[in-house]
Amino acid sequence: MDDINSTFISGIYNWCDRWCERCAFTARCRVFEREKERDLKEPEDFWNALSENFKETLEMLHLIAEEHGIDLEQTVKDSEADTSLEEEDKRVDEHPLNIITSEYLFEGKDWIESSKLEEYCEKLTQQIDLGMRQVSEVNDEVAKIEEALEVIQWYLFFIHVKSKRVLNDLSDDFWEEYPEEEKSYNGSTKIAMISIERSMQAWKILFDAMESEQDSILNLLILLDKSRKLLAALAPNYAQFIRPGFDE
Structure with missing residues (x-):
């Protein structure tokens, strides 16, 4: 369980699509923290462009x-x-x-x-x-x-x-x-x-x-x-x- 004062959002990883490279919440995800050697590509811009x-x-x-x-x-x-x-x-x-x-x-x-x-x-x-x-x-x-x-x-x-x-x-x-x-x-x-x-x-x-x-x-x-x-x-x-x- 995440500490109450932690920046991590409790349970956020239960309702995501597991695509960390395209996620804007990696800094607040405990799962990502454990395996974070990743190259992010402006995820918010990518999804906004796709869904327009x-x-x-x-x-x-x-x-x-x-x-x-x-x-x-x-x-x-x-x-x-x-x-x-x-x-x-x-x-x-x-x-x-x-x-x-x-x-x-x-x-x-x-x-x-x-x-x-x-x-x-x-x-x-x-x-x-x-x-x-x-x-x-x-x-x-x-x-x-x-x-x-x-x-x-x-x-x-x-x-x-x-x-x-x-x-x-x-x-x-x-x-x-x-x-x-x-x-x-x-x-x-x-x-x-x-x-x-x-x-x-x-x-x-x-x-x-x-x-x-x-x-x-x-x-x-x-x-x-x-x-x-x-x-x-x-x-x-x-x-x-x-x-x-x-x-x-």
Whole structure:
């Protein structure tokens, strides 16, 4: 337990995304103090830049989905029809949220491990050789893509793990006596939502850059959007949860 006069925030590490390099609270985290040989890169500026246009990302997703004849609201309603955790025979592994986040995990992993990005970078090099683009312009684009990819990779497993934690906590009535701002499933939902929104922003960067891959990226964005809406339906009061340090 942290000393009452300590600069450390008690329990802050329980509700973070474990990405210390991008965190603004490392100086007040006991876990980070134990392993702090790290090179921070202005974390607040990074996340502010990434999250600035989340509303625009959602608008883009809904517009393109409509153009493809995909009803995002209906696909979520179909999933929500079977989200009860009250039946004894209802297992967490069978819950739509667990299935969708697992699908995102494996499809996202396959996408990242494919040759898509390598081929795109080769295309950029060819454009430089042909005098179609400047080296500085391409370098800026590649740097932006690399940062987006870093975000996607960091949260790829995290989203599924935290979503499953939400389902496990909801299936246990232990937290019912606690206020909303202290219920574990609200805290897990909150950090899962943050991870999903950051991932969607990162995929949007790749979507804008890689025109030939927009269909495959659109599918991943739809999976994330479904996950986001299912989480909100399961834990509608998640925003009330107070993460020590982050939300104070």
